[in-house]
Amino acid sequence: xxxxxxxxxxxxxxxxxxxxxxxxxxxxxxxxxxxxxxxxxxxxxxxxxxxxxxxxxxxxxxxxxxxxxxxxxxxxxxxxxxxxxxxxxxxxxxxxxxxxxxxxxxxxxxxxxxxxxxxxxxxxxxxxxxxxxxxxxxxxxxxxxxxxxxxxxxxxxxxxxxxxxxxxxx
Ligand SMILES: [Zn+2]
Numbered sequence: 001x002x003x004x005x006x007x008x009x010x011x012x013x014x015x016x017x018x019x020x021x022x023x024x025x026x027x028x029x030x031x032x033x034x035x036x037x038x039x040x041x042x043x044x045x046x047x048x049x050x051x052x053x054x055x056x057x058x059x060x061x062x063x064x065x066x067x068x069x070x071x072x073x074x075x076x077x078x079x080x081x082x083x084x085x086x087x088x089x090x091x092x093x094x095x096x097x098x099x100x101x102x103x104x105x106x107x108x109x110x111x112x113x114x115x116x117x118x119x120x121x122x123x124x125x126x127x128x129x130x131x132x133x134x135x136x137x138x139x140x141x142x143x144x145x146x147x148x149x150x151x152x153x154x155x156x157x158x159x160x161x162x163x164x165x166x167x168x169x170x
Contacts, residue, residue, distance in 0.1 A: 041083075043134040044092060047114035051092030052130070054083035059127055061161075062145040065152035068102055072110075072117050076156045079132030081141045085121060088128045 044051040059082035069078040090096050097109030097118055105123040110116060120129040132141045142161035146152070 042136045045111035045116040049094035049113045050097045050111040053089050055087040056084045058141050061141040063143045064147040066148040080129045081132050082127035082129050085128045
């Protein structure tokens with residue numbers, strides 16, 4: 001009997017909390033917590049019909065190679081990054097994107113004109129995940145992780161960003 005992949009027994013669990021919920025500690029908590037100083041970032045689809053803005057510290061930037069993301073994007077992975085859900089504002093002429101529901105509790109927004117996926121929002125998360133490459137300013141969103149890496153094509157080689165260093169101490 002040949003052994004299967006070590007990841008074979010690991011099944012996605014749609015009913016468990018999203019990984020974004022546990023990733024807040026990845027960001028060094030050095031930002032001021034008072035006032036409204038969260039930097040604003042803007043994003044848009046290629047045709048410009050749908051535009052948005054978000055603010056806050058980028059949360060859990062990661063690649064995902066799940067089947068849905070590869071089929072939707074036509075590429076081997078999608079770069080996602082979270083921002084507070086209540087900071088998301090649709091600023092373009094098209095207003096809100098068109099919504100697609102892969103699950104009843106998860107909606108994905110895409111441009112009805114050019115079809116680009118821009119955002120993914122889970123009902124039970126405080127974060128809106130936006131596609132990293134729809135952002136105008138992509139600084140600070142190098143991926144820290146790669147979800148469904150075991151599903152990624154074998155020719156895909158990724159160098160993840162180094163995890164934020166803990167306090168080095170004396
Ligand atoms: Zn568009």
